[in-house]
Amino acid sequence: xxxxxxxxxxxxxxxxxxxxxxxxxxxxxxxxxxxxxxxxxxxxxxxxxxxxxxxxxxxxxxxxxxxxxxxxxxxxxxxxxxxxxxxxxxxxxxxxxxxxxxxxxxxxxxxxxxxxxxxxxxxxxxxxxxxxxxxxxxxxxxxxxxxxxxxxxxxxxxxxxxxxxxxxxxxxxxxxxxxxxxxxxxxxxxxxxxxxxxxxxxxxxxxxxxxxxxxxxxxxxxxxxxxxxxxxxxxxxxxxxxxxxxxxxxxxxxxxxxxxxxxxxxxxxxxxxxxxxxxxxxxxxxxxxxxxxxxxxxxxxxxxxxxxxxxxxxxxxxxxxxxxxxxx
Amino acid sequence: xxxxxxxxxxxxxxxxxxxxxxxxxxxxxxxxxxxxxxxxxxxxxxxxxxxxxxxxxxxxxxxxxxxxxxxxxxxxxxxxxxxxxxxxxxxxxxxxxxxxxxxxxxxxxxxxxxxxxxxxxxxxxxxxxxxxxxxxxxxxxxxxxxxxxxxxxxxxxxxxxxxxxxxxxxxxxxxxxxxxxxxxxxxxxxxxxxxxxxxxxxxxxxxxxxxxxxxxxxxxxxxxxxxxxxxxxxxxxxxxxxxxxxxxxxxxxxxxxxxxxxxxxxxxxxxxxxxxxxxxxxxxxxxxxxxxxxxxxxxxxxxxxxxxxxxxxxxxxxxxxxxxxxxx
Numbered sequence: 242x243x244x245x246x247x248x249x250x251x252x253x254x255x256x257x258x259x260x261x262x263x264x265x266x267x268x269x270x271x272x273x274x275x276x277x278x279x280x281x282x283x284x285x286x287x288x289x290x291x292x293x294x295x296x297x298x299x300x301x302x303x304x305x306x307x308x309x310x311x312x313x314x315x316x317x318x319x320x321x322x323x324x325x326x327x328x329x330x331x332x333x334x335x336x337x338x339x340x341x342x343x344x345x346x347x348x349x350x351x352x353x354x355x356x357x358x359x360x361x362x363x364x365x366x367x368x369x370x371x372x373x374x375x376x377x378x379x380x381x382x383x384x385x386x387x388x389x390x391x392x393x394x395x396x397x398x399x400x401x402x403x404x405x406x407x408x409x410x411x412x413x414x415x416x417x418x419x420x421x422x423x424x425x426x427x428x429x430x431x432x433x434x435x436x437x438x439x440x441x442x443x444x445x446x447x448x449x450x451x452x453x454x455x456x457x458x459x460x461x462x463x464x465x466x467x468x469x470x471x472x473x474x475x476x477x478x479x480x481x482x483x484x485x486x487x488x489x490x491x492x493x494x495x496x497x498x499x500x501x502x503x504x505x506x507x508x509x510x511x512x513x514x515x516x517x518x519x520x521x522x523x524x525x526x527x528x529x530x531x532x533x534x535x536x537x538x539x540x541x542x543x544x545x546x547x548x549x550x551x552x553x554x555x556x557x558x559x560x561x562x563x564x565x566x567x568x569x
Numbered sequence: 570x571x572x573x574x575x576x577x578x579x580x581x582x583x584x585x586x587x588x589x590x591x592x593x594x595x596x597x598x599x600x601x602x603x604x605x606x607x608x609x610x611x612x613x614x615x616x617x618x619x620x621x622x623x624x625x626x627x628x629x630x631x632x633x634x635x636x637x638x639x640x641x642x643x644x645x646x647x648x649x650x651x652x653x654x655x656x657x658x659x660x661x662x663x664x665x666x667x668x669x670x671x672x673x674x675x676x677x678x679x680x681x682x683x684x685x686x687x688x689x690x691x692x693x694x695x696x697x698x699x700x701x702x703x704x705x706x707x708x709x710x711x712x713x714x715x716x717x718x719x720x721x722x723x724x725x726x727x728x729x730x731x732x733x734x735x736x737x738x739x740x741x742x743x744x745x746x747x748x749x750x751x752x753x754x755x756x757x758x759x760x761x762x763x764x765x766x767x768x769x770x771x772x773x774x775x776x777x778x779x780x781x782x783x784x785x786x787x788x789x790x791x792x793x794x795x796x797x798x799x800x801x802x803x804x805x806x807x808x809x810x811x812x813x814x815x816x817x818x819x820x821x822x823x824x825x826x827x828x829x830x831x832x833x834x835x836x837x838x839x840x841x842x843x844x845x846x847x848x849x850x851x852x853x854x855x856x857x858x859x860x861x862x863x864x865x866x867x868x869x870x871x872x873x874x875x876x877x878x879x880x881x882x883x884x885x886x887x888x889x890x891x892x893x894x895x896x897x
Contacts, residue, residue: 244600249679249680249681250677250678250679250680250770251679251680251681253677265677265771266675266676266677266771267675267676267677267769268677269597269599269600269601269609270599270600270601271597271598271599271600271609272572272597272598272599272600273597273598281597281599281609283675347594347595347611348594348595349578349581349593349594349595349596350578351577351578351579352577352578352579353577353579441595442578443593443594
């Protein structure tokens, strides 16, 4: 969430000369995305995002992300593909880092999504899943269910420094969730991190899906569960907003498809998604100095979500789609 | 150099509705300026910078800065005045902070100014000094010569943690510089911080002077001395670039005026400017945790400049303008 690598105006001018994008007019370091350096660049022709990839993105995986974005853009989805230079090259090097010049998308990320915005956002996820049905590449989910136990063990008893008994709570939760983790649901390329931050909107219209650097091959309904937990609660995980949650799930189902089996699995998938963000936040919490100039995100906001998703009565999911708490 | 105060899209949309600037299209937190929070905001009509003023800018002083920017803009200088809302109000509150919506200026800050760029940059400072000859407001220089002794004493012997003997070196330097500090040179509103960061350029044209939050009433030639030290050296203060330094001074003189007395005082003014930045950097260094995510700027880069400016032979300044080392 900062600019880690400084790019001089002179180096940026030289970089842009590789492309057919006009001359440099303005460049501002921007504070967004995962741990990359980003600039909003204006040329005489257009605006772009310049991304320099820092440690969290493995350069070897950039071709997967860029192929996915190209695929989605070719299907008409509003995603930001990398611009190709005069030689057709999208992934460059700049200031010693892998770097891409990326299409700029209009829109803002809402902080308090309305049910109407949740409906179109869920629809956008459904459109994405439909669009990748013929996408050929695979990438394992580096933060998927099979990784949580190891991350839990890396955090270890330090978890209790965040909250007493957190270690025991997570140990038990992982046992329960992983024992019931579904294996026979449809898979595909998923976004895996579609928080409100990562959807650009203007009013009630989606103008862009961004930040695909956790995209991978995994259960499609898991993507929906991640989104449900990210959109339908206040930031502390205390208050659940049923109409917003309903918008996410019904928007998705209307735009694509959601089987009875996927719907029935949403509670355990949402419990798992809660543990995934609990664990990554806990790891960051334990490894970020308290006085660093980054905001540590509270892991307990996801323990609260986990507890919420445990109280779903599985029986209600058997009464048909319209009685499902996710669609209530 | 970060976004300290988050502004939600919803709050920003409400804020923009006070103005006649169109609807919100995009907003990105940007990493620039002194310790304020800045957003690059695009509307259906134009682009703007939204600044929320954090602790380093005293809200009581904003009217001075805004009056100065309005004055300069009215004279045709490319500076970023604050936009007034439908009620004529420029200084607002947003998320509990004083806030202004500011004109966006094209251009980029060069990292390695050429002599041609230094010439037009010096000229821009001269134009600014000419334009404020009839500016009526005053503001004391909160980082002026009269403040250095106190800042030195606040740093105290901790200076030696930065470099052995730094305390003694600065004590002696301050004695020498303050004893010779000129009092009879022309004064006016000065920028006081016109580093390359704070001039926007496109090629060899100046497109904007920005970041006036150190502006104050002080010796005009001191402003030129600050700029000389900021532009004519590499960032470590080791290498001096004579043609760049010449460009700053001759560009200024061509655009405005520079008396024999001001020219003769440039060495001591430049020594003083070096001590001013040495001391503020040393204070920040001693008060910034080593692991904080901000880059600490090396105070010694300004001790090197101070030493450089001591070796000017004062005699050469008596031989006329063209033999002056500042114009060599």
